[in-house]
Amino acid sequence: MNIGMSIPPASPAPPQAPTTTAPGAAQRPALSGLEWALLVCVYLSQYMAYGFFFVSLMVILRERGVPLAHMGWLYSLGLFTGLKFLWAPLMDRWGFGRHGHYSIWLALMQALLIAALLWLATLPMDAPAALPLGALAAGSVLVAFLTACQDMAADGLSCRLLGPGQRGLGNAVQMAGGMLGFAAGGGGVLLLYESLGWRWAVLSLTALNLLTLALALAYHEPPHARPGPVQGRQRMRAYWRQLLAFWRQPRTGWPWATFLALLQAGVCMAYGVLTPMLVDAGWSAGKIGRVINIYASVASVAVMLALGWLMRRTSPARALRWMLPAQVLAVALLAAPLLLRAGDVWVMLGVIGYLALYMPLGALAAALMMGQASVHAPATDFSMQYGLYTCAGFAASGLALPLAGHMGYAGLLALAAGVGALMCLLIPWLWRRSQALSLEQAKS
Numbered sequence: 388m389n390i391g392m393s394i395p396p397a398s399p400a401p402p403q404a405p406t407t408t409a410p411g412a413a414q415r416p417a418l419s420g421l422e423w424a425l426l427v428c429v430y431l432s433q434y435m436a437y438g439f440f441f442v443s444l445m446v447i448l449r450e451r452g453v454p455l456a457h458m459g460w461l462y463s464l465g466l467f468t469g470l471k472f473l474w475a476p477l478m479d480r481w482g483f484g485r486h487g488h489y490s491i492w493l494a495l496m497q498a499l500l501i502a503a504l505l506w507l508a509t510l511p512m513d514a515p516a517a518l519p520l521g522a523l524a525a526g527s528v529l530v531a532f533l534t535a536c537q538d539m540a541a542d543g544l545s546c547r548l549l550g551p552g553q554r555g556l557g558n559a560v561q562m563a564g565g566m567l568g569f570a571a572g573g574g575g576v577l578l579l580y581e582s583l584g585w586r587w588a589v590l591s592l593t594a595l596n597l598l599t600l601a602l603a604l605a606y607h608e609p610p611h612a613r614p615g616p617v618q619g620r621q622r623m624r625a626y627w628r629q630l631l632a633f634w635r636q637p638r639t640g641w642p643w644a645t646f647l648a649l650l651q652a653g654v655c656m657a658y659g660v661l662t663p664m665l666v667d668a669g670w671s672a673g674k675i676g677r678v679i680n681i682y683a684s685v686a687s688v689a690v691m692l693a694l695g696w697l698m699r700r701t702s703p704a705r706a707l708r709w710m711l712p713a714q715v716l717a718v719a720l721l722a723a724p725l726l727l728r729a730g731d732v733w734v735m736l737g738v739i740g741y742l743a744l745y746m747p748l749g750a751l752a753a754a755l756m757m758g759q760a761s762v763h764a765p766a767t768d769f770s771m772q773y774g775l776y777t778c779a780g781f782a783a784s785g786l787a788l789p790l791a792g793h794m795g796y797a798g799l800l801a802l803a804a805g806v807g808a809l810m811c812l813l814i815p816w817l818w819r820r821s822q823a824l825s826l827e828q829a830k831s
Contacts, residue, residue: 418548418557425602426548426557427564429493429541432500432599434565435592436534438572438680440464440527442662443588446577446675449666451518455788462659462785464527467535469778472770475539476627479767487608489544494603496537497596503529504593512585539770544608546757546765555703559695559750563688566746571595574680577672629767639759639772642821647772648779650752650814653807654714654745655780657721657800659787661738664796668734678735679742686743694747703754704818710751711814715807717744722800752776 418426440461448458478492507526510519549557572592579588633639665675698706720740724733753773760768791799 421602421606422548423560425490425599425606426541426545426561428599428602429537429544430561430565431568431571432497432596433534433538433541434568435572435595436500436530437465438569438574439576439589439592440531440572442569442573442676442679443576443580444523444527445662446666446672447512447580447585448518449663450672453518455663455792458663459785459788460524461527462781462788464531465781466778467528467531468538469774469776469781471535471539472630472767472774474536475543475767475770476629478536478539478543479765487606489540489547490603490606490608492540493537493544494600496533496540497600497603500530500533500537501593501596501600503533504589504596508586508589508593510585542769542773543765546760546769549757555698555754556695559691559698559747561750561753563691565749566684566687566691568595570680570684572680574676574684577676577680581671581673630771633759633768633771637824637827638821640821640824642817642824643759644775646814646817646821647752647756647776649810649817650776651714651745651748651780652783653803653805653810654717654748655783656787656790656803656806657718657741658745659784660791660796660799661721661741663788663791665734665738670731678738682735683739683742686739687746690743691747691750694750698751698754703751703758706751707815707818710748711811713744714748715804715811717741718800718804718807720744722797722804725797725800 444461445458448461449455478489503526507523507530510522510526512518512523545557545561575591576588579591634644662675662679665678670678694706694710697709717740720737722737723729724737727733756769756772756776759772787799787803790802794802
């Protein structure tokens with residue numbers, strides 16, 4: 388297998404940060420230690436589910452002989468996160484009075500998620516028993532849905548707690564916590580699965596989720612962390628109209644939607660084949676877990692925190708200058724060992740480099756999206772944007788599996804690198820176009 392790729396020249400002049408902010412984005416109090424801990428643990432819990440689905444289950448099913456064509460449903464589980472904006476207005480609209488708003492939703496979803504994981508742990512998944520694929524799919528759908536609801540509450544709380552000056556660092560810290568959760572849900576589960584079996588591996592996820600639940604129950608949500616007041620008695624349909632009204636604004640029209648949909652297209656295609664490729668290369672479940680979810684996670688957290696510092700010093704938009712070519716480099720690092728037919732050490736280094744450059748992109752994207760969220764419906768606005776971003780990413784990853792069956796892993800990685808290089812030119816243009824439309828409306 389061979390592919391060729393070179394790193395493209397520097398991208399065009401970087402897009403500039405938005406010149407306006409959402410209403411209500413005034414200076415907010417600094418986050419307390421409990422608030423920082425809660426946000427980190429929420430994303431820790433959320434990404435544990437992602438690591439479980441997209442690494443652990445992928446490896447377990449592939450080792451049990453499930454063909455690539457029958458594993459695409461795992462990536463479809465991510466659509467719950469992508470489509471959560473459809474029911475986000477319910478969470479923005481209905482709270483729990485003096486007891487709180489997003490924090491109570493968060494605790495409720497966390498408790499239901501723990502119950503769903505306890506049920507999933509009872510499935511007979513250990514060999515030589517036949518795989519209960521129907522029950523596994525049903526349980527996975529339930530866990531994915533509850534994780535999306537938990538994530539939605541966390542998004543709303545984050546948008547209200549983090550002021551403009553805190554968003555870059557705040558999102559980097561949250562995503563770093565998410566990487567640790569991904570390591571626990573992927574690598575941790577795989578290591579326990581190899582030694583103790585399915586039941587204890589899934590029960591370990593349940594135990595880790597209890598910490599997030601305890602913090603959510605201990606947190607007293609201040610007034611500024613709740614949705615802003617609305618004028619008069621607003622009906623639910625006004626919240627649903629927010630779904631369409633958001634995309635009719637010049638700065639959030641078709642250029643912004645296309646920007647979000649294409650931002651991670653190339654690098655997500657490579658991610659779609661990462662785990663099956665390592666299984667087919669003869670790597671054990673434990674080795675995959677250690678490399679992807681421990682070694683690579685440590686490197687990703689370091690890069691993510693550095694990106695947060697950079698965004699605090701400049702702006703999330705300006706950081707795009709470095710992040711776009713970094714995605715092409717990430718695919719190159721993953722593909723190079725295939726080109727050279729290198730040993731396991733080089734493959735491992737390529738995987739670590741790929742994930743360390745790819746994962747921080749989520750923190751950058753989230754910081755840009757938060758700047759577009761309104762004060763009255765932050766969970767809805769943020770969830771719509773992140774939904775488009777996520778669905779497009781899962782679509783690219785899901786498409787990669789059948790394409791790899793026809794093109795081979797090397798051909799697929801070459802295509803992913805080419806798409807990433809194209810994005811280095813297209814994404815900055817889309818940003819400038821979005822800003823130009825906003826300026827045109829301001830002048831009219």
